[in-house]
Amino acid sequence: MTQLAGQPLPLACFDPSAPEVQRDPYPHYDRLLREDPVHRGVNGIWFVSRYDDVRTVLGEDRLVRQGIRDFWSQLVGPGPLSGILSRTVLFQDEPDHTRLRTLIMPAFAPRALRALEAEIDRLVAELVGQDAGELDVINDVAYPLALGVISTVLGLPAHDRDRLRAWSLRIGPTLDLAAGPAEIADGQAAMAELTGYLTDLVDTRPASGDLLGILCADGDTSREEIIAMVVTLIFAGHETVTNQIGNGVLALAAHPEQLELLRSRPGLVPGAVEEILRYDSSVQSNSRQLADDLELGGKTLRRGELVVALMGAANRDPARYAEPGRFDVTRTGVHPLSFGSGMRHCVGAVLARLELVAAFRALVRLPGWRLPTDPDALQYQRSTMFRGVLSLPLAHEAQTPRRTP
Numbered sequence: 001m002t003q004l005a006g007q008p009l010p011l012a013c014f015d016p017s018a019p020e021v022q023r024d025p026y027p028h029y030d031r032l033l034r035e036d037p038v039h040r041g042v043n044g045i046w047f048v049s050r051y052d053d054v055r056t057v058l059g060e061d062r063l064v065r066q067g068i069r070d071f072w073s074q075l076v077g078p079g080p081l082s083g084i085l086s087r088t089v090l091f092q093d094e095p096d097h098t099r100l101r102t103l104i105m106p107a108f109a110p111r112a113l114r115a116l117e118a119e120i121d122r123l124v125a126e127l128v129g130q131d132a133g134e135l136d137v138i139n140d141v142a143y144p145l146a147l148g149v150i151s152t153v154l155g156l157p158a159h160d161r162d163r164l165r166a167w168s169l170r171i172g173p174t175l176d177l178a179a180g181p182a183e184i185a186d187g188q189a190a191m192a193e194l195t196g197y198l199t200d201l202v203d204t205r206p207a208s209g210d211l212l213g214i215l216c217a218d219g220d221t222s223r224e225e226i227i228a229m230v231v232t233l234i235f236a237g238h239e240t241v242t243n244q245i246g247n248g249v250l251a252l253a254a255h256p257e258q259l260e261l262l263r264s265r266p267g268l269v270p271g272a273v274e275e276i277l278r279y280d281s282s283v284q285s286n287s288r289q290l291a292d293d294l295e296l297g298g299k300t301l302r303r304g305e306l307v308v309a310l311m312g313a314a315n316r317d318p319a320r321y322a323e324p325g326r327f328d329v330t331r332t333g334v335h336p337l338s339f340g341s342g343m344r345h346c347v348g349a350v351l352a353r354l355e356l357v358a359a360f361r362a363l364v365r366l367p368g369w370r371l372p373t374d375p376d377a378l379q380y381q382r383s384t385m386f387r388g389v390l391s392l393p394l395a396h397e398a399q400t401p402r403r404t405p
Ligand code: HEM
Pocket: 058, 089, 090, 101, 108, 150, 232, 233, 236, 237, 238, 240, 241, 244, 281, 282, 283, 286, 287, 337, 338, 339, 340, 341, 343, 344, 345, 346, 347, 348, 349, 351, 352
């Protein structure tokens, strides 16, 4: 335990919504990992930080989602938000979870995604300009890429992407413990507009080979479930990738020698993406409710209690990674828990990696990176679960054209 003037300091009650934790959670995780890896924090919630324990929590079928769904539904109150929360695959337990997950899995299998690789490269080339200048990594590159890709998979009209982004930005803040009544009311209105838009699309959908067409043709899935699935995929498929690109650019900008290494050895980019996911994940945590008692880290967690698995902490567990706070794009054996684990492992992990690798290949090629804004002044999204900046200006020099053989 930390000593101050000979007095042991008790580990404070961990609260992921505290502004200092949201700004930089890593010193707090470090303390949890060292002093109390299975910690009873704010509101009696258990916070689990060790790599192996996080894997247990995410993979255990004694840990379910129902209580979490009820918690969020209560928080936002009746309305379109809880309509979606009650049907999304993210909050279902068995057998509905597997039924809904199985419906979308084939569309995100490596073989199905192969055809999308050229489209991802085309989008990246269009978004990452080669002339000298300044771009906003989040708004000019990351979000149009991630939303463009998931819209293509779903078969959503390209001209509606700005509207989808605008709805998404209004709904996002409602998925936070600190959401106020005004944010929730605006999120409800935005969700009503989004579900209205999707209902029209579903009702007028001709048979098609994209994912929305496949979902509409499935006789066992209700219209409400289809809409909840599309909303889930729009969110899960673009907020996460967008934030991850921003977090990776920030890590590289803070470690210019690592950026230089990637520039001189672009073959390191896929490994660097794993390190970026480990070092600063865009999804920091996930929650469950205990359907039965569980012994973990010498403590007894009781049926009905809520448990938060801190993947952001597990990715920095010194028992798993040597010098976990060091950002090293050549690190080997990196298996970040950023995509979760077990039966709920992220359906979009292969797609996300394709997008991240394509984005970083193009971004690291831009010479003379400079962050015109002090990183300490950047504004992070307010969320206990997601981590990412709202805007990230990046100045760069002109790219010398690659010689064609
Ligand atoms: C860097 C990008 C991403 C990260 C860090 C991420 C992270 C995660 C995590 C941690 C989970 C597990 C949730 C849990 O345990 O309850 C998850 C589930 C999921 N993700 Fe992702 N995700 C990313 C990108 C994507 C993309 C591109 C898609 C688009 C298809 C996607 C779709 C999903 C879906 C549908 C689930 C639910 C799986 C289930 O409950 O069985 N994700 N994601």
